[in-house]
Amino acid sequence: MKRRIQHPPEALTGKKYWRSLGEFSDTPEFREWLEREFPAGASELKDDEWSRRGFLKLMGASMALAGVGLTSCRRPEMHLVPFTKSAEWTIPGKFLYYATAMPRRTGAIPLIVTTIDGRPVKIEGNPLHPASGGATDTFAQASVLDLYDPFRSRRFLHNGKSAEREEFSKYLDTLRATLRGNGGDGLAFLVEEGHSPTRERLRVELEKAFPKMLWCVYEPAQNDVPGYAARIGFGENTRLIPKFERADVVLALDSDFLDCGEGDLASVRAFTSRRRVSSAKDAMNRLYVVENRFTLTGSMADHRLPCAASQIPALAYVLAGKIASVTNDAGLTSLLGSMATPPEAQAFDDRWLTEAVNDLISKSGSCLVLTGAHQPVVVQLLVYGMNSALKNIGRTLLVREFPGNANTKTILQLAGEIGAGRTKQLFIFGGDPVYNAPRGLFQDPETKAALDWIDLQKKVPEVVRLGYHEDATSAQSSWHLPMAHYLESWGDALAADGSYLAVQPMILPLFGGLSEIEVINALLGGPNIEGPELVQETFRATNPPGDFATAWSNFLRDGFTAHVPLRDRPPNFNGSAAGTQIKQLWTPKPAPAKDSPEIVFVRSYAMDDGRYANNGWLQELPDPITKLTWDNGAMMSPNFARSLSVETGDLVQIEITESARDAKDQPIKRELVIAALVSPGHVENSVTIPLGYGRKHTGPIGEESGFNAYLLCSALTPHFAVADGKTIESIRVTKVGKKYPLSITQEHWAIEGRGIVREATLERYREDNDFVRKSGGADEPQRFLPSLYSHPPLTAPQQWGMSVDLNVCTGCSACVIACQAENNIPIVGKLQVAHGRAMHWIRIDRYYASAKPFNEDNGDWPENPEIVHEPMMCQHCENAPCETVCPVNATIHSEDGLNVMAYNRCVGTRYCANNCPFKVRRFNFFDYNQRPVGKKKVAGQFSIYKEYFAPFTNKGAPDITKMQKNPNVTVRMRGVMEKCTFCVQRIEEAKIAAHVRAGASSATHIPRDSFTTACAQVCPSEAIVFGDVKDPESKVSKMKTQDRNYRLLEYLNVNTRTSYLARIRNPNPKMPDAGNIGVASPLTEKS
Amino acid sequence: MDQSPTAPGTIGGGAAMTAERPLARVPLVLNRRNFSWITERISGVVEQPAPRWWWVCFTITGTIAAFGLFCLGYQISTGVGTWGLNHPVGWAWDITNFVFWIGIGHAGTLISAILFLLRQKWRTSINRSAEAMTLFAVMCAAIFPGVHVGRVWMAWYLAPVPNNYGIWPNFRSPLMWDVFAVSTYFTVSVLFWYTGLIPDLATLRDRATTKIKKFLFGFFACGWRGSNRHWRHYEMAYLLLAGLSTPLVLSVHSVVSFDFATSILPTWHTTIFPPYFVAGAIFGGFAMVLTLLIPARAIFKLQDIITPQHIDKMAKIILLTGSFVSYAYAMEFFVAWYSGNAYEKFAFWNRIFGPYWWYWWVGMLFCNVLSPQLFWFRWCRRNIFVVYFVCMCVNAGMWFERFIIIVGGLHRDFLTSSWGIFIPTWVDIWTFIGTLGIFTSLFLIFIRFLPMIAMSEVKIVLPEADAHFHGAADHHPAAAGGRERA
Helix, strand or coil, X not given: CCCCCCCCCCHHHCCCCCCCHHHHHCCHHHHHHHHCCCCCCHHHHHCCCCCHHHHHHHHHHHHHCCCCCCCCCCCCCCCXXXXXXXXXXXXXXXXXXXXXXXXXXXXXXXXXXEEECCEEEEEEECCCCCCCCCCCCHHHHHHHHHHCCCCCCXXXXXXXXXXXXXXXXXXXXXXXXXXXHHCCCCEEEEECCCXXXXXXXXXXXXXXXXXXXXXXXXXXXCCCHXXXXXXXXXXXXXXXXXXXXXXCEEEEECCCCCCHHHCXXXXXXXXXXXXXXXXXXXXXXXXXXXXCCCCHHHHHCCEEEECCHHHHHHHHHHHHHHHHHHHCCHHHHHHHHCCCCCHHHHHCCHHHHHHHHHHHHHCCCCEEEEECCCCCHHHHHHHHHHHHHCCCECCXXXXXXXXXXXXXXXXXXXXXXXXXXXXXXXXXXXXXXXXXXXXXXXXXCCCCCEECHHHHHHHCCEEEEEECCCCHHHXXXXXXEEECCHHHCCEEEEECCCCEEEECCCCCCCCXXXXXXXXXXXXXXXXCCCCCHHHHHHHHHCCCCCCHHHHHHHHHHHCEECCCCCCECCCXXXXXXXXXXXXXXXXXXXXXXXXXXXXXXXXXXXXXXXXXXXXXXXXXXXXXXXXXXCCCCEEEXXXXXXXXXXXXXXXXXXXXXXXXXXXXXXXXXXXXXXXXXXXXXXXXXXXXXXXXXXXXXXXXXXXXXXXXHXXXXXXXXXXXXXXXXXXXXXXXXXXXXXXXCCEECCCCCECCCCCCCCEEEHHHHHHCCXXXXXXXXXXXXXXXXXXXXXXXXXXXXXXXXXXXXXCCCCCCCHHHHHHHHHCCCCCCCHHHHXXXXXXXXXXXXXXXXXXXXXXXXXXXXXXXXXXEEEEECCCCCCCCHHHHHCCCCCEEECCCCCEEECCCCCCCCCHHHHHCCCCCCEECCCCCCCCCCCEEEEECCEEEEECCCHHHCCCCCCHHHHCCCCCCCCCCCCCCEEXXXXXXXXXXXXXXXXXXXXXXXXXXXXXXXXXCCHHHHHCCCCCEEEEECCCCCCHXXXXXXXXXXXXXXXXXXXXXXXXXXXXXXXCCCCCCCHHHCCCCCCCCCCC | CCCCCCCCCECCCCCCHHHHCCCCCCCCCHHHECHHHHHHHHHHHHHCCCCHHHHHXXXXXXHHHHHHHHHHHHHHHHCHHHCCCCCCCCCCHHHHHHHHHHHHHHHHHXXXXXXXXXXXXXXXXXXXXXXXXXXXXHHHHHHHHHHCCCCHHHHHHHCCCCCCCCCCCCCCCHXXXXXXXXXXXXXXXXXXXXXXXXXXXXXXXXXXXXXXXXXXXXXXXXXXXXXXXXXXXXXXXXXXXHHHHHHHHHHHHHHHHHHHHCCCCCCCCCCCHHHHHHHHHHHHHHHHHHHHHHHHHHHCCCCCCCCHHHHHHHHHHHHHHHHHHHHHHHHHHHHHHHHCCHHHHHHHHHHHHCCCHHHHHHHHHHHXXXXXXXXXXXXXXXXXXXXXXXXXXXXXHHHHHHHHHHHHHHHCCCCHHHCCCCCCCHHHHHHHHHHHHHHHHHHHHHHHHCCCCCHHHHHHCCHHHCCCCCCCCCCCCHHHHCCCCC
């Protein structure tokens, strides 16, 4: 008997049938559903743990009533329908893809989100938009896990007690009335940086309604310096867009522009596109990097000069002087004229700087000088001056119009208002200022005490917090509202280059969360809106061409719109305004010394500014440089560590004493006890601490990780602290004498002369384009040996293989998280990582290399080494050593060349892992997916995880975390081996699609390069390429025919399917350190 | 079957023959003990009430064994992660213990089978307990491959059971060969041991005082009456089983060594492994036999049966096999250098100077290579304390050797990025100690309930077993050392 779904009541419309979904969506009922804040049945979701059944019912309902490709994909609900009675147009188990964007502080990343049965499970970049080009970064990849965070905020809180949403609405109504009366006096907003035109539009409306209000933006890992400097140099509302594809020579002064976690994927792609060589004839760009610690950018450098972060201004001064003296640029000369020569100017490697400047000048107009956003305004302006002198502005550095609002205040200004008692109502959207605001924001005029944000917030009578977690800031707020994830909310955003992107929800807010624009709209007294109306209004104001409905639907389909033009400003650098500024602000800092080092605060590659503290994937992501997980550490050079007599894992105490601010008050001492982390390549007398760790109150995952470096940050020291005698009296780093357990995934740093990573300079490559064969050392086979065993015939028409171009791999680790999201890879916890049991199927090996050999076993570290990254995953050997040793035939070879695992057959002898020369097989030592691994065990003053007794734990993961799992990939149980499958589920999906297309014909060939693995798809520099190696025209085959192609450990005769393209560095032969570049390959007799 | 309780303990009353005839062989049983004395002394151990020391020892070893079983239960219920294993060290104490115990078993089979075929009559005093030791060692060994797998409840996949999936085990895998080799070895060893027990079980049956004992001994004695026919069949069966066991002595540890030799890891992938492992197994096994028998002979006053001459001979075998092993060690280093393979060279360099350096210097060099060199000296071979010290060294050294091979090969292999270190957990340590408890408990039960020395066989090597024996004054050469069974 056929069952039918009851469609929405038809009688009211007067029509018997609706003929199209579009027609249907225009009914008043539809409008009504749109306006409903919560779907029918949402009241079931109030409990903390709601059942899978309940969820599926609700999702079933949303699927059943989905208007695919219509005005929205937030589906109106009417009936709860289980999947077994699904509507005919929904295909359970079939993926649906929606375009959206992830809002970030520098600009949103356009995305395509894969949803299945109504749940978003995987995020990919939007290949149609250049700001993504199909790539994403670690944070975008991991953000889907945040959506299903069991510890995200689920309720309204009023003074710490659960409250109803209606109570908050009532509060807003009374508040609105009060504010209308006094013009918004005492109203303030503290928001995160965002580039949503709708938020900006509503903000302007707010300012109209409440003219006396304050709007403050605070981003702990980004300050307003670049914006301010751009305003001085190029006028209001400008942003500088680097064009790396046009730059032959790049000089980065403490600028980590290749940090793809910052979201600037276009720059990563553009930069690496100039390093992609297919033959020895190709040219490459050249990168000079000056920085205090190793960054991803530093690891890509052709020449890297370690320099204290506090000395970058002095170095920039010297550089600018050299450029000015050669180019005779009047603007730059006048800039320099307003500056006093810093006393440390002689300390820099003069030859290094001179040759670098000569190189830049020789490429005048096609070079680029960059500096980090956290360097002071003076450095920013000097860099503009240098680029202007080098004729780069307008060529490699575009001046783009980027909307801004001059009324925006900083957190310091807000602190002043609060301190003066003028702020009565404070709305905090996102962020966590109690955790991450600068310390000592405001000095109490009476007591002279420096007040932290937590003290200030207590002074505000009414604080409304919209937060993703019930965190430290929420605890101090009178109202806490659950925040919606960006995958749950309507919005819009600008990309980093200024283009206009759509943010559309994939799913209803799981816990009734609100978005910023919804709260602002509610405060304005706007109609209760559930759908895209607010965004549509903004969109309408951009005058989309053609009829609005089509334009809107195209906007949602593509995820962006092309009709909003990007406007570039004329490249006129206002040198005189810059000169005035520089004159006022130029205060060179003294050079750090052994007993008074500088402390540098940087955002973490894994935690960002701490917003991902409860994201297990990111906590377990090895830092691309240090390979540290679950913690941050005080990075310092080996020599400096030796002078403190500490090793990695020893606790050190860092003490910053700020000068007394006037005669009466006491100097403020800020202290932090943190584990030391010895980092080769770090500059001497400098300690770098990643921010974002030690954020308690977000959930159990974040609780146990790392040290809160914000405790050391004050408004005086946003990026680095150095004892200058004026603001900071002294900085001490001392050994505590205790150990702290750090979980580092790679213990050995040297290549030990093995041909694992092969590298050469461009010069050598041109002399001998077969250098790869000669630098393999013992890895090159003497001759091919026959295999003793018979192997299954590789007869399938398509044979899969992979190639990794080490020349463009920046080590950003987006592939690691992409693989984790795609393949349901569990996190194992800090102690398990310390035991060497991380489960990542792909890891990024990081090696230090130096022309002078070093023996780290004896504590002998390399001096100023270079870094090479090497992604390592299953190599899919054709003569796989793992296959012959498995006693139960659980790992075998497929006809299309995959080394496949049958989890059900695996008994877990681990013999395959032992016999794997690449050690890429991963064993489930515990039931990581089913049981919480580890209770807390107190080790001294810190907690670490301890082993557990499985029979006494509860089995089963929370339902909500199961919702993220990719249904096409088995969730593995304990005791089985797993490893990279080349995303076999994607191969099979493509095969099935090809067969469906072929029908009865025999044309079942999967179209060339029509799909790829998760790691290859995410890679911003396209370093990983996957495809059919049997097809000579496929991308991967073309890469494999290059002369830089080599395979690992070929002498073992394992015949790997994955190969690598050797790394090429492009040093300037005149540079003093040219001999230490491109030295990762072993020296062999043959060469 | 001399059952007379009043029979004198010695044959005749004459003076020591060696004094009269300096070139005569030293008798295998000293002090001219006769059949009756042997029966009384050996059966007595079984028939007397258990002495207090036995209960004390058994309580201790039983407790340790129970704790070991608890650790196994914990490991099975919670996961292999309770051990210190990781990536890259997928095997450590588990397989070390497996190889260690399997190796120990070899001495028993060598003594009972190869020495039997070679007509080494001195084996009769020690073969029973050595064989029992083999069985218990193989049982302990079998625990590890059984429980070290991730999904113990699926371990039956290793058995070639016909199934509707049509999936067979992978016969190319050395682990598969292990399964067959070890199970065959255990089966044959049990049969061999039991066959040898039958005449002695009959003796105990005949002497039994309670019905239950009579029934049990009688049941297991299979109706042995000592008739000529019985002896004829018995000896033929024994000979055949000895013939069957002999290749197993060589094959089992060769197959175990294939676990490593057929892999591709530096230090594992070595053709020298089969003979090296067999020699090492005999080396370690003899040390363990001595470890058990030296206290047992003192406690049960069996010095006349297990004489200094026996200990001396075993010490010589330890010296011989120890020299094989030392040679193999040297050869590994030589080949690593001579091969020119950078990975091999590094691995051996790492063995002596890497993180596990002291395992090599103490475990392999001192315990296995240097300490047996004492046995070049007769004084050392005859001094119980020196012998015991060397045996303990060898026991420990052989464990270290396996650990160095397994973990040393795994922790630093090809890609330096994946190098790691292995640190045992308390579960690792107590599982191993637990198997020592299981082993000693089983051995204590064995000496308590079964004749620990093969009475019938020892009697055969006595002078009076010779058909031409004419009393103490007889100058027949057989009186010096018995004669061949024919």
